[in-house]
Amino acid sequence: MKLVSLLAMFIIAGFMFTGIGKLHLPGDPAGNSNVFSQRSSEKTDTANISTMDDYYLRNGQMETGSNNIVTSVVFDYRGFDTLGEAAVLFLVVTSISMLLFSIIKGKDLEETVLTDSDGFPAGMTRIVSIGTVLMLPIIMAFGAYLVIHGHLSPGGGFQGGAVMATGTALLVISSFVVRNLQKTYKLFSFFESLGLTVFIVTGFAGMGISFLHNFLANNDGSFLGKVIPLGTNPGFLNSGGILPILSTAVGIEVFCGISIILVLLSRALNARGSQKGGHKC
């Protein structure tokens, strides 16, 4: 049996290594490598492009008003894909809470927090507690910066939300236990649903043309509609159309979803009602 699986492994490896020869060399993709060669007019340029990525690079900045082409691909050209991605995250968070609330029962739901005389969690040294309190606002501010500047600089809703959730992870590992698990769960869950709802509502708002149509972009100076100069520019926060709105919605959803996972998982690992092997469901 072991010999058969070993043989199968070698066959799979052989197929994969043979497939390498059929790929183009790294650093040599198809398409026009000069982004703005023969690019003069303000119209959508379809004459000088041969691949999908060239279309994004040449026209993405003009069509979506976003300097970050990756964000414009994620939230505009492939916005429906991103909606499915956010829905998958929502589904996973829902199923994880369902699974973990079958472990966390009874006394584990209302944790009695052990604090010392200054209100910090007992069992950790003061260095950890005060370091957490000092680091948390900085982490949250950096995450919010990544979310809000998603259309201008590297970042976006998913990355910023994940960075903000590391703040929750810091709270969890430094024993800042939540006092009322049900209330915390409901709060996070509400904001998670709110993020997804804002995403869908924003998608339907442009329904006059298509779902997730970027109806706010390039509206000549109105809300989020600044017409940005093509090419290198310093970046304008008031641009991008619906991209910053979607980015913020996704950021809130990711932050709250990952926070739910972290808090529930840490509580389930410390659940006292179920010892090793003693808990049959």
Place this chain on the structure above:
Amino acid sequence: MLSIFLYVTVVSLLILSITSVIYKRNLIKLVIALNIAESSVNLFFITLAYRPDSTAPIFTLAPALQELRMVLPSPQALILTNIVIGFATTALMLVLAVITYKNNGTLDIRKLKGVEDHD
């Protein structure tokens, strides 16, 4: 020609992860193996999207060159999707491992063959 080794790295990581999935018996190690597979796919996409002497596809304060070159944006967008989905599935798998351990007291999949009678 040396850059072909990027693809070799991708395939090696993938083979490593498939081997671990077949031969390892600890559930946590299976989760780690699937994470390695995900990382190899991410590395593959980044390798496909690479262009020499180019910047990230962001125009904010990009070098104002006459011939501005940028790497391909859509593989990066796909990797963003992949990372989020990978995170979600990893979290789900870890939770299932936790519940398995709470119920059976072991993470060894060979000892998880049968289910005892429930009361």
